Amino acid sequence: MLGPARSRFMEDHTVTPNETPSASAGQEPSCTCPTPPASANPAAAVPKTTRRDFLKTGGMLSLSSLIGTAALMTQSDDANAAIEWAEHFQKNYRLMTDKEKDESRARLEKRYSAEYGKEVKVDTTGPQPGMLMGYALNIRKCIGCRRCVHACVAENNQSRGAKPGEKIEWIQVLRMERGKFEKEKMDHGYPEGLGIQVGGNAYTPSGQVLEGEYHYQPEAVPEKDATYMPIACMQCEKPPCVKVCPVRTTYREADGPVVIDYNWCIGCRMCMGACPYWARRFNVANPVLPKEEMNPVTHYLGNRPRMRGVVEKCHWCLQRTRHNRYPACVEVCPVGARKFGNLLDPESEVSKILERKNVFRLKAELNTFPKFFYFYD
Amino acid sequence: MQQVFSFAADYTRYVLKGGPKFYAWMGFLGLFILGMLYVFYLQNTEGLIVTGMTSQIHDGLYFANLVFLVGVAAGAVTIVFPAYVYHHEGMHKVTVLGEMLAISAVIMVTMFVFAHMGRPDRLWHMIPLIGIYNFPHSMLGWDVMVLTGYLILNAICGFYYLWVKYTGGEVNKKWFMPLVYVSIVWALSIHTVTAFLIATMPARPMWFHSMMPIRFIATAFAAGPCLIILAFLIIRNNTKFWVEDSAIGLLTTIVTWCLGIALFLTMSEVVVELYARTEHANGLYYLMFGLHGLTKLVPWFWGAIVLMVGAFVLFLIPNFRNNMQLLPIPCLMAFAGIWIEKGMGLIVPGFIPTPIGEVTEYYPSLVEVLMTLGIWAFGFFILTILLKGAIGILQGEIKYAAAK
Numbered sequence: 063m064l065g066p067a068r069s070r071f072m073e074d075h076t077v078t079p080n081e082t083p084s085a086s087a088g089q090e091p092s093c094t095c096p097t098p099p100a101s102a103n104p105a106a107a108v109p110k111t112t113r114r115d116f117l118k119t120g121g122m123l124s125l126s127s128l129i130g131t132a133a134l135m136t137q138s139d140d141a142n143a144a145i146e147w148a149e150h151f152q153k154n155y156r157l158m159t160d161k162e163k164d165e166s167r168a169r170l171e172k173r174y175s176a177e178y179g180k181e182v183k184v185d186t187t188g189p190q191p192g193m194l195m196g197y198a199l200n201i202r203k204c205i206g207c208r209r210c211v212h213a214c215v216a217e218n219n220q221s222r223g224a225k226p227g228e229k230i231e232w233i234q235v236l237r238m239e240r241g242k243f244e245k246e247k248m249d250h251g252y253p254e255g256l257g258i259q260v261g262g263n264a265y266t267p268s269g270q271v272l273e274g275e276y277h278y279q280p281e282a283v284p285e286k287d288a289t290y291m292p293i294a295c296m297q298c299e300k301p302p303c304v305k306v307c308p309v310r311t312t313y314r315e316a317d318g319p320v321v322i323d324y325n326w327c328i329g330c331r332m333c334m335g336a337c338p339y340w341a342r343r344f345n346v347a348n349p350v351l352p353k354e355e356m357n358p359v360t361h362y363l364g365n366r367p368r369m370r371g372v373v374e375k376c377h378w379c380l381q382r383t384r385h386n387r388y389p390a391c392v393e394v395c396p397v398g399a400r401k402f403g404n405l406l407d408p409e410s411e412v413s414k415i416l417e418r419k420n421v422f423r424l425k426a427e428l429n430t431f432p433k434f435f436y437f438y439d
Numbered sequence: 440m441q442q443v444f445s446f447a448a449d450y451t452r453y454v455l456k457g458g459p460k461f462y463a464w465m466g467f468l469g470l471f472i473l474g475m476l477y478v479f480y481l482q483n484t485e486g487l488i489v490t491g492m493t494s495q496i497h498d499g500l501y502f503a504n505l506v507f508l509v510g511v512a513a514g515a516v517t518i519v520f521p522a523y524v525y526h527h528e529g530m531h532k533v534t535v536l537g538e539m540l541a542i543s544a545v546i547m548v549t550m551f552v553f554a555h556m557g558r559p560d561r562l563w564h565m566i567p568l569i570g571i572y573n574f575p576h577s578m579l580g581w582d583v584m585v586l587t588g589y590l591i592l593n594a595i596c597g598f599y600y601l602w603v604k605y606t607g608g609e610v611n612k613k614w615f616m617p618l619v620y621v622s623i624v625w626a627l628s629i630h631t632v633t634a635f636l637i638a639t640m641p642a643r644p645m646w647f648h649s650m651m652p653i654r655f656i657a658t659a660f661a662a663g664p665c666l667i668i669l670a671f672l673i674i675r676n677n678t679k680f681w682v683e684d685s686a687i688g689l690l691t692t693i694v695t696w697c698l699g700i701a702l703f704l705t706m707s708e709v710v711v712e713l714y715a716r717t718e719h720a721n722g723l724y725y726l727m728f729g730l731h732g733l734t735k736l737v738p739w740f741w742g743a744i745v746l747m748v749g750a751f752v753l754f755l756i757p758n759f760r761n762n763m764q765l766l767p768i769p770c771l772m773a774f775a776g777i778w779i780e781k782g783m784g785l786i787v788p789g790f791i792p793t794p795i796g797e798v799t800e801y802y803p804s805l806v807e808v809l810m811t812l813g814i815w816a817f818g819f820f821i822l823t824i825l826l827k828g829a830i831g832i833l834q835g836e837i838k839y840a841a842a843k
Contacts, residue, residue, distance in 0.1 A: 150560070154571055227493050234795060273796045293795055302642065308579040309564040310571045326571075328564055329487075329557015331497045332579050338642035340794045343494045344557065347486035370486040371557030428641050 145173045154311065155323040155362065166325075167362060174360075174367060178351075182358040184366050187384040189317035195378055195433065196318070196405035196412040198421065199292060202438040203399035206283045206290035208235050210391035210400065214294075217379060217390035218365040219357055220343075223350030230343045232376040233391060236274025236291040241267025292399075294391075295320065295341035295376035296424065296432030303333035303342065312373070318405075318433055319378045321363035327372040334373060338425050339432075342375045378402070405433065442839060446605055449839075453831045454824045460677075464823065468816040475813020478806045479554065487557060489806040496790040496801035500811055501555040503782030505548055507662070508818075509633045510655060510781065512544035512589065514663010516626035517693050518686075523619050529683030533671070535833065538597035539825035540667060541626075545590040547818035554810050578636045585629045592622040601832045606839045630655045643789045645722030654704045655781070661697040662777040664690040665770040670826065672767060680830045684763075691766065695754040698773055702747055705780070726788040731798045736788060739779050746776030 152158070152166050167184045174182035211233045215222060220230040247262030274291055284290070301320045304312055311326035312333055334342045348370045360366040364380035379389035383402070387393075392400040403410030408417075412435075415421065419437040426432075457465075481489050492499045518537030522530035553559045564570040565583065574580045596618055603610050631652045637643070638651035668690050671682040709727070712720040724730060726740045750773035753759045760766060792798045803811075831837045 154564070157571075225488065227488050230494070236795065273792075276795075276797070302640070305576050306578060306640075308573050308577040308583070310573045311564070326561070326564055327558065328561045330555070330579060331557070332577070334494070334497050335637070335789075336640050336642055338794045340495075340797070344492075344497050345486065346490075346492065346494075347488035373557075 142173055142176060145169045149173075149325055152325060154309070154326045156310075156313065163362075170362070170366060174358075177367075178353045178356045178358065180353070180356070180358050182356075182366075183360060185359075185361040185364075185381055185384070187361070187380075189315050190384065192404075192406055193317045194405045195297070195383060196403060196410075196416075197297070197378065197434045198401040198412050198415045198419075199434070199436050200399040200401070200438060201289070201291060201436050203397045204235070204290040204292055205397055205399075206235055206237060206278070206280075206285070206288065207396065208233075209394045209396060210292060211235060213390040213394035214376070216355065217357055217382075218376075219349075219351055219360070219367050220374075221345060221347070221349035221351060221368075222355070223347070225347070227346040228350050230345070230349075230374070232341070232343065232374075233292055233294040234276040234340075236276050236293060237278040237285075238274045238289045238291055239267040240287050240289055243268045293339060293341075293424070294434070296339050296430065296434040297376075297378060299431035299433060300429060302336040302338065302428075302430060306332040306336045308332065315363070315380075317384075319380060320375075321377050321380070322373060322375065323363065324366070324368050324372045324374065329371040329373065331373065338428050338430065342373050344373055345370050442606060445839060446602060449605075449837045450828050450832075453837050454828045457827070461823075461827075465820065468820045468823075471809075471813045471816030472820065473813075474809045475817065478809045478813070481806060482554070482810070483559065489804060491802050491804045491807060493799065493801070495793050495797060495799045496787060498555070498786050498790070499801055500783070500803040500807045501551050503786040504811055504814070505551040505555065506633055506637075506655075506786065507778050507782045508544050508548045508551065509586070510630055510659030510777075511663045511666055512541045512548065512586075513626045513630040513656070513659045514667065515541035515544075515593070516623055517660055517664045517690060518667065519619065519626070520623050521689055523616070524623070527686070527689060529686035530689065532833075533682055533686055535597050535600050535829050536670070536674075536826060537667060538593045538600075539829050540663075540670065540822060541593045542590060542597065543818050543822035543825060545586055545593070546821055547814055548586060550814045550817060554814065578632065578639055581632045582629075582636050585625065585632050589622070589625050589629050592618065592625055596622055597829070601829060604832050605837060627656065630659050637786075637789065642794050643722075644719035645789045646785075647719075648708075650704060650708065654701065654708075657697045657700040657704060658777045658781050659697075661694050661701055662774050662781075664694045664697075665774040665777075668694070668770050669767055669774075670822075672763060674826065674830065675763075678830055678834075680834055687763070687766070688761070691754065691760045694770070694773060695751065695760070698747060698751050698754065701777070701780075702751060705744075705747075721792055722788040722790075725791045725798070726784060730791065733791075733798055733800050735800050735802055736783065740784050743776045743779035743784055746772045747780065750776060 148169055149166075153162065155163070155166075158166060163186050167186050170184045171182055174184070211231050214220070214233050215231055218232065220232065221228050223229055243263050244266075247266075249258075250262035251258040251260050251264070253259060278288075280288075297314075297319050299314075301312075301314060304310075304314060304320060307313075308330060309326060309328055311328070312320060312322045314320050329344070331344060334344060345368055349368055351367055356367070357365060359381055361377075361381035361384065364377045368374050379387075379391075383389060388402055389400075392402045401411045401415060403412035405412060405416075407413060415437055416435065419439055421435040421437040423430075423432045423435060478489070490499065515537040518530050518534055521527040522534040553562070556562065565572055565580075567574075572580055574584070596615070599615065600610065634652035634655040637646040638648065641647050668687055671687055671690075674680055675682050709723065712723045713727075716724070721730060725733070726736050728734075729737050750769040753765075753769035753772070758765075759769060787801050791800070828837070
């Protein structure tokens with residue numbers, strides 16, 4: 063499942079899941095916005111050592127760098143313990159003063175850098191004025207290649223272990239079977255004899271089934287007899303998960319996304335029960351995140367490495383979108399089915415789609431008011 | 440102050456002393472408690488991966504027991520209410536025992552909360568002032584509040600009464616009676632809020648109906664008194680304390696009719712859900728018949744139905760319910776049936792299928808079984824001590840004057 067799905071489509075295109083934007087983001091951490099906010103350069107808080115410079119020039123995967131990493135880790139064992147101790151008593155992120163946020167960020171950067179053997183940045187950029195994020199997905203275009211799923215995992219540092227529960231994916235692409243009404247079943251059904259009340263084509267894929275399947279392993283995508291329905295966090299305007307959280311660790315940011323302060327989460331999983339879209343995942347174990355695969359460009363409320371026993375979910379790639387970049391899934395989608403932009407800007411792609419296309423929200427009857435729209439043209 | 444110290448000393452001395460039967464029982468429970476400590480350590484080093492829970496089915500045996508035990512705690516009101524509102528003589532004598540049971544049950548609930556949480560080390564995040572308490576929005580916040588309140592109310596009412604008996608004084612009815620009435624309403628609130636906890640999630644159609652609180656209360660007032668009857672029979676046979684037949688008889692009547700109501704509500708749910716058989720009925724359908732070939736919970740459900748219906752029928756037979764030798768049988772059956780129906784049979788299928796239609800199964804791991812047994816053992820450990828102390832005082836074996 064981790065590897066790219068073999069698909070006919072892939073041979074036609076040069077983008078593969080291994081070349082997802084996160085890989086390039088690792089080498090080019092600075093954002094694309096012309097003047098990044100001061101806090102976007104957290105590396106300044108970490109004193110640079112010559113060893114780290116050496117690490118940079120030596121290359122991450124060389125033998126010397128591995129030794130260097132080991133040295134880095136053994137030296138900072140006590141320091142790491144102290145950092146974790148301090149992390150334990152920090153406040154909820156929203157209640158921190160700017161100074162406390164900086165301290166917390168510096169602590170995390172130090173710990174992550176030692177843990178993953180590379181310079182990890184933890185961004186704390188807040189919501190930008192005039193920006194309300196929105197998402198639109200063209201379900202007619204989706205071909206079910208699941209590049210979004212893999213790009214998301216690579217970008218957002220999800221756990222990728224082999225044991226059940228250790229593998230976390232935030233996006234699920236549901237394969238919906240496109241069945242047919244069958245002539246043989248037209249006079250079947252039940253009860254028989256006294257006039258059919260339930261036709262023979264009920265409970266079978268006929269036209270379209272209601273139940274999807276995301277563990278599909280096709281020879282090639284798109285499949286003729288299937289349509290696809292990607293699902294992830296809907297970033298609701300009225301998120302049920304936020305309401306049930308007993309410690310307010312999950313909340314809606316001013317620019318739209320629903321985020322989690324992983325250091326404040328108590329792991330009660332009420333939010334997971336309340337989410338009607340099954341968008342949330344629980345870290346049943348210490349996340350399995352190989353050093354070389356770790357994306358060092360992180361956001362405090364976004365893709366920074368999580369810990370055992372906390373809940374996580376899609377946050378629309380805050381580490382990118384707060385710096386005017388697209389989320390990884392939007393960037394990687396080979397058919398352009400995924401659109402992202404500012405709902406307050408009438409010229410944005412998303413606003414135009416909402417204005418002109420037939421759009422719908424998933425499970426709209428639940429009054430969650432998602433900012434994730436489906437459309438078709 | 441002197442009295443307080445001697446109360447504590449006399450009480451402790453009395454509950455720690457016992458015959459070989461007592462030590463064997465406590466030692467037996469102690470073994471399970473040790474097992475619990477080990478798996479708690481495992482859970483908090485390895486993570487909840489050592490349990491059967493997943494991102495799909497993230498509440499399992501712990502949550503199920505938690506919900507059930509809140510009901511047992513609330514069930515104590517079936518003694519307090521007749522004793523203080525209807526002035527039932529036999530009940531009045533044993534009220535304090537019911538309060539001791541409530542205290543033990545709430546302690547077990549708290550322990551199941553710890554077992555359930557991903558980060559029990561961060562529980563302080565919920566404490567107001569040093570943490571954030573999402574009140575009144577979070578239903579879990581309400582649940583924590585009412586449970587804590589119930590524990591405090593029962594501890595005050597129970598131990599104040601024992602204290603008065605110990606010192607040989609009179610109960611100060613001016614504040615004691617209002618507190619008792621508050622605790623009666625409060626008992627209903629703990630289980631109502633626990634029902635709201637899961638019934639307020641439209642994401643889980645199986646739980647999303649307003650019948651949940653009354654069903655919870657009905658099953659609680661059946662399962663709770665069942666346990667109390669069993670405890671009373673054990674007390675009658677093993678101590679000098681005599682629980683009146685009238686008290687047990689009244690409890691039996693309460694159990695019978697609450698069990699009947701519970702069965703009626705189950706039947707209503709089955710008819711309403713399966714008649715239309717929408718997608719929202721899939722959880723119940725999975726529970727009763729299985730879904731997509733996955734049928735692990737089917738025997739549990741039918742087992743629970745057989746136990747509950749069987750117990751109901753036995754309770755209706757006078758020869759059975761009035762015979763103290765046979766009474767434990769329907770009590771155990773009803774207790775086990777409700778434990779399944781309200782626990783594994785309610786919590787787990789709420790997650791099957793998931794909101795996006797995935798059908799997966801859950802089965803508790805050995806770690807979960809050990810943890811659950813350990814917490815129950817700890818609960819019985821506490822209950823034994825509390826009941827022993829209470830009976831000692833009621834019997835006059837612990838007395839302030841006697842110490843002089």
